[in-house]
Amino acid sequence: MNLQQELERAAAERQLWSEGDRIVAAVSGGPDSMALLHMLSSLMKVGKLSVSVAHVNHGFRVEESKRELAVVRDYAAQLGVPFEAITLDMPAYIEETRMNGQAASRERRYAFLYEAASRFGATRIALAHHADDQAETVLMRLLRGTGLTGLAGMVSKRREKNVELIRPMLRMNKSDIVRYCDEHDIPYCMDSSNDKRTYFRNQIRLDILPYLTQFNPQLPQSLQRLADVAGAEDEWIEQQTASLFSQIVTVSxxxxxxxxxxxxxxxxxxxxxxxxxxxxxxxxxxxxxxxxxxxxxxxxxxxxxxxxxxxxxxxxxxxxxxxxxxxxxxxxxxSHGRAADEYSFEVNETASDIDSVSGWSFQFDRIRSIDSRKPASRYEACFDLAQLAYPLTLRNRRPGDRIQVLGLNGSKKVQDMFVDEKLAPSERQLYPLLFDAAGRLLWIPGIRRSAHALTVRDTQDVLFIRATRS
Structure with a gap:
């Protein structure tokens, strides 16, 4: 199978594009991207794809970069492929932003590719990463420390910024790509910076991989297979995680x-x-x-x-x-709302309903006899109206707040009550408390009522309160 057939097979297998799609090819001028351009243009000529070229001159190697731009522009014209380029002053940009050189270059390069895709109306950006790049990437991540996702290396397609980044050459070897260029008289340039050991990837390619290959001549192929296996398993675990997320995670x-x-x-x-x-x-x-x-x-x-x-x-x-x-x-x-400011709501004798008390609502009813309605849960409480001092107050906790606990001698700190009830710390500051005008804490809704204003069988006027959490 030649590389053209391999490209089409990979595209079909991984659903990298559909017939009639518009694709922007990122072409640097090296043999990999120039071969990609040639193969994509062949599909364009038979009406299967619409292809455009985007080229970035980073401004690092002045003369080399000019030559690369010219080679890509002229070859795109020869193939009849629309061409667009940008020249950047990355050295100045890096000095200004103090960013890592490679990270800054990637940021600006991809920004231009997204813009070019938008102008060309393209849904996909084709990148020329190949199997040797994949092996280097996996080994780099392995040496730095990585998990299964890192071992998957570069993925064949990934959605970003409303376009899909595709890598149809990930299983092609560099030597086969160079041979393809020679067989089809495809011009290309060699980047002199690829020989500089100042970059970690270059050290991997020039020194570490050749050294390790002494122990396993098939190491590059083994790393590529590792990426394939890890990628498939990583994708499966991601699907399982997304399913788990929908089952057990509460979102607000x-x-x-x-x-x-x-x-x-x-x-x-x-x-x-x-x-x-x-x-x-x-x-x-x-x-x-x-x-x-x-x-x-x-x-x-x-x-x-x-x-x-x-x-x-x-x-x-x-x-x-x-x-x-x-x-x-x-x-x-x-910080917003959790560490809330103090709040306080006054409840007069005629109040019937109060809403929006830190996510709570309260219903106040006056009834003639305790026998007509009794609390069904700790979110309901009855008080002898004759023993209450109005107005009542609903407010959040203050330092030193205590409650006269029904059934116990003495009082207990509200903070301690919250801890006993295992109330989440983030809720404690917002939790509503009911006081009367004498400053007595009557009720902590859902937790405990106080010993004050208890109702008995012959109590005539009863205040029945129901609290509801939203």
Missing amino acids: EGEYAVSCADLRGFHVALQRRLIKLILRYLSTGTENISFEQVETMRLAAAEHAPSTWRMDAGAGVRCVREYDSLRFVQASQQ
Whole structure:
């Protein structure tokens, strides 16, 4: 099978494009991208694709870069393929931004490719990465430390910025590509920077891979197979993680929460993947979070781990354990409303309903006899109206608040009541308390009522209150 046939087979197998698609080919002028351009233009000539060329001159190697631009422009014209180029002053940009040179170049290069795709009306951008590039990538990540996703190397297609990045040459070897160029009289340029050992990838290609190949002559092919296997398994685990996410994760604005018990019930691999998926949803800045950080968050959900705990995961995300709940919160969301200012609502004798008390609503009814309605849960309470001092007040906790607990001698701190009830720390500051005008704490809805204003069989005027959490 020649490379043209291999390209078409790979495209069909991995569904890289459909007949009639518009594709922008990223062409640097090297043998890989020039061969890709030739193969894609062959499909264009028989009406299967619409192809355009985008070329970036980064401005590092002034004379070489000019020659590369000219070679790509002239060959695109020879093939009848629309051409667009940009010349950048990357040395000046790097000095201005203090960014890593390779990262900055990638950022500007891809920005131009996205713009070119938009102007050409293309849905896909074709990149010329090949099997040798894949082997280098896997080995680089292995040496730096990586998981299954890193071992998958570069994927054959990935959606980004409303276009799909495709790599139809990932299983083609460099030597076969150069031979293809020679056989078809395809011009190309050699990048002199590829021989400089200042770049880690060049050290991998020039020194480390040749050295390791002494022990396994098929090492590049082995690394390519590893990427294929890891990629397929990584994709399967991602699908399982997405399914798990929909089953056990509760989503609210700027926050994702999962039961610690639910999380522990799944395989450790899915636990780690789920945490990474949640972090990725909250912030793209968490993509490079370390294994140790993910493991710390996973172990925070362990059965014997502290019931309340928190850590900053970076990129503005905080992980918080509150009893059985493991919450992942954007730091801005955590500070907005969670550490609430004091609030207070006055309840006069004629009040019937109060809504929006920190996510609670209250219904006040006056009844003539305790026998006509009795509390059915801790979210309902009855008080002897004759013993209440109006106006009543609904407010959140203040330092030193105490309640005269029914059935106990003396009083107890509200904070201690919250701890006993395992109320999440993030809820305590917002939780509503009911006081009378004398400052007596009458009721902590859903938790405990006080010993004050108790009703008896012959109580005539009763205040019945029902609390509802939204």
